[in-house]
Amino acid sequence: MQHLGHTRSSYQRDHLLHTPDTFVRAPLPGMLNATAIVHAAPAMGARFTQYTVELDGGGSFEIGRAQCFLYVLDGVVELGDHKLSPGQYAWLPPDYCARIQAEAPSRVAVIEKAYTPGNVPVPAAIFGDESSVPPKPLSAGDDTIDVRNLLPDDFRFDCAVNTMTYLPGAALPMVEIHIMEHGLLMLEGGGIYRLGDHWYPTQAGDFIWMASYCPQWFGALGKVPAKYLIYKDWNRHPLP
Ligand code: UGY
Ligand code: MN
Numbered sequence: 001m002q003h004l005g006h007t008r009s010s011y012q013r014d015h016l017l018h019t020p021d022t023f024v025r026a027p028l029p030g031m032l033n034a035t036a037i038v039h040a041a042p043a044m045g046a047r048f049t050q051y052t053v054e055l056d057g058g059g060s061f062e063i064g065r066a067q068c069f070l071y072v073l074d075g076v077v078e079l080g081d082h083k084l085s086p087g088q089y090a091w092l093p094p095d096y097c098a099r100i101q102a103e104a105p106s107r108v109a110v111i112e113k114a115y116t117p118g119n120v121p122v123p124a125a126i127f128g129d130e131s132s133v134p135p136k137p138l139s140a141g142d143d144t145i146d147v148r149n150l151l152p153d154d155f156r157f158d159c160a161v162n163t164m165t166y167l168p169g170a171a172l173p174m175v176e177i178h179i180m181e182h183g184l185l186m187l188e189g190g191g192i193y194r195l196g197d198h199w200y201p202t203q204a205g206d207f208i209w210m211a212s213y214c215p216q217w218f219g220a221l222g223k224v225p226a227k228y229l230i231y232k233d234w235n236r237h238p239l240p
Contacts (some may be wrong), residue, residue, distance in 0.1 A: 008200065014214040015195040016044060018207040025054065030099075036110075039207040040183050046209055047233065048159075050183040055102035064097030066112040067160050070131075071116040071150075071229055073187075075106025087130040091161075092150055093122050109185055111227060114238045117160045122155045130163055142171035158236050166191070166220035167228045175217045180232040183212040189226030191206035192219050 018039050025035040034054040040046040054062050055075070063070075070079070073090040078101045079090060092098070094115040098110070115122065128150060135146035144167045151157050166189075175194065190203035194217040195210060202208065202218075210216050218224040220226035 005086050007083075008202075009204075010198065010200065011044070012196060013045075013139055014211040015198075016040070016113065016209040017193070017202065018209075020205045023069050027069075028061070029187075030062035032061070033057075034061045034102075040209045044108070044209070045211060046183070047181060048111060048183060048231065049209070050111045050185075050209075050231065051095055052185075052207075052240075053108045053110055055099075055106045055108070057102065057104045057203050059106075060099050060169050062097070062100040063092060063094075063110070063112075067094045067115040067159075068092045068096070069159075069231070070100070071109040071161070073107040074123045075102055075104055077102045077106050077108055081128050084127070089130065089150055089159040089161075091123075091126040091139075093129075096125055104205050111159075111183060111231050112163065113159055113233065118158065120154075120156045120235060123152075126151065135165070138164070139173055145172070155235050156166070158160060158229060159233045161229065161231050162237075163187070163227060165225050166218070168220055168222055171219035172217050176203050177213055177215050177237055179212050180234050181214075182208070182216070183214050183231040184186075184208040184210070185229045187229055189220060189222055189224045191221040191226050194218070 008019045023037045023104045027035045035199045036051045037053040040050040069091050072084045072086050076085050133148040138145040146165045148163045151163045186204050193200050193202045
């Protein structure tokens with residue numbers, strides 16, 4: 001539908017709000033009966049890539065360019081002996097090459113980042129299920145915002161991927177400004193996201209990139225909890 005050139009999407013120096021009405025689909029090399037919506041990439045200022053893969057029944061795609069995090073949004077995908085359904089995920093180390101296949105239409109969130117070595121061994125692949133990750137309150141004593149760490153919280157990992165769930169009316173306790181950049185996919189509900197000096201209505205299906213030091217704050221609105229999947233780079237010294 002034509003909206004006379006209006007969209008909630010907005011691309012600024014330090015952030016991107018990418019809403020579904022502006023998504024453009026194109027296959028990436030190695031994709032068969034599948035296509036990608038690239039939300040974040042070095043071309044727009046990010047130091048990682050995040051894209052949503054949409055697979056038809058029988059579709060497949062390849063990974064193996066960098067460490068890779070996969071989170072199933074819809075359907076079921078197969079990766080070797082593993083079958084992943086919605087809420088299930090995999091973290092794959094930088095040298096892990098594989099083809100991911102779907103028997104029925106499926107959607108997968110993919111995050112890739114060049115791995116920055118630390119003085120610790122590179123971890124082996126991890127397969128997990130968000131529903132079995134225990135929630136932790138963001139702030140002690142406040143049960144209105146829960147965080148689930150999908151990756152182990154240790155220095156082998158140079159990034160974190162979490163889900164955050166806000167009860168309606170809950171809000172981040174501060175405007176955050178930090179060196180880590182974020183890729184965020186709104187999974188459920190919605191609210192108001194402050195990014196830089198802009199305040200945006202956001203809802204399930206939206207993607208947000210926040211550059212390093214982008215001022216950020218979120219307040220959940222509506223009748224259902226707001227939940228997002230959020231990536232950040234961390235655990236490494238700021239000097240390259
Ligand atoms: O982990 C974080 O920095 C998180 N609290 N940021 C955010 O939700 N925008
Ligand atoms: Mn943050």
